[in-house]
Amino acid sequence: MKDPEPTLHLISLLLGKRAAKRVYHRTLTELFLDDTLPDDVKLRLRASRELVQRWMLEDLRRSPVLQNPRAVRDYLTVHYAGQEREVFGCLFLDNRHRLIAVEEMFLGTVDGASVHPREVVKRALKLNAAAVILAHNHPSGVAEPSQADELITTRLRDALALVDIRVLDHLVVGGATVTSFVERGLI
Numbered sequence: 001m002k003d004p005e006p007t008l009h010l011i012s013l014l015l016g017k018r019a020a021k022r023v024y025h026r027t028l029t030e031l032f033l034d035d036t037l038p039d040d041v042k043l044r045l046r047a048s049r050e051l052v053q054r055w056m057l058e059d060l061r062r063s064p065v066l067q068n069p070r071a072v073r074d075y076l077t078v079h080y081a082g083q084e085r086e087v088f089g090c091l092f093l094d095n096r097h098r099l100i101a102v103e104e105m106f107l108g109t110v111d112g113a114s115v116h117p118r119e120v121v122k123r124a125l126k127l128n129a130a131a132v133i134l135a136h137n138h139p140s141g142v143a144e145p146s147q148a149d150e151l152i153t154t155r156l157r158d159a160l161a162l163v164d165i166r167v168l169d170h171l172v173v174g175g176a177t178v179t180s181f182v183e184r185g186l187i
Contacts, residue, residue, distance in 0.1 A: 007028065008020055008024055011023075011024050015041055015044055019041060029081070032045055032049065032081070052078060053075070053078055053079060056074060056075040057099075057102065064093075064096055065091065066097050069180075072133065073171065073178040076173050077176055077178060079102075080137035083139055084139055085107060085108055085113075086110070086137060086138065086139060087106070087108070088104070088105050088106040088115050088134070089105055089134075090123070090124070090135070093130060093132065094129065094131075095130035095131075097130075100127050100128075100129055101127055105120060105123065110140075113136065115152045115156070117152075117155050117156050118159070120132070120156055120159070121160060121163060121165075125165075129165055131165060131167070132160065132165060133171065134153060134167060135170070136149075137172075137173045138174040140174065141174045142175075143175070144172070145181065149170070149172060153167070153170045153181060157187065167187060168187075170186070
């Protein structure tokens with residue numbers, strides 16, 4: 001584990017020295033997921049996380065997402081961090097693969113989410129997307145794609161292809177690991 005002092009110092013800047021020492025014990029993950037914290041502390045931590053996500057999203061919007069796949073992975077890792085349920089989302093892209101929107105489409109349970117291709121197609125058409133990157137998390141922390149993941153990817157790819165929208169990748173986030181269907185040869 002890294003030296004906690006620099007982290008504790010940063011938390012002190014955000015919450016105050018006394019509060020930081022009271023709430024930060026082991027890891028940032030535990031800190032961000034601690035439901036026993038006072039509401040004002042939870043609010044500040046949530047706000048700081050949201051600012052980081054928005055900053056990362058601004059970075060994604062600067063150039064075509066395929067030029068910076070690491071930024072996409074980093075954003076999704078932060079976005080899905082600490083989710084206790086499976087969340088399925090889409091990055092909608094224009095014809096030059098610039099980001100139009102990132103949206104959570106379906107919320108599931110600890111081990112799955114019902115994904116409806118019709119809804120993804122409707123949303124992609126409404127946003128005038130030319131391509132999508134599919135993404136979801138595995139709350140277990142294991143980023144290994146399941147057979148169900150492969151099946152829904154095929155169904156989405158086929159449904160979107162009917163309206164000339166390409167699926168560029170499907171990324172599975174498990175903890176700090178991101179698995180790409182393209183890199184695995186699954187798309």
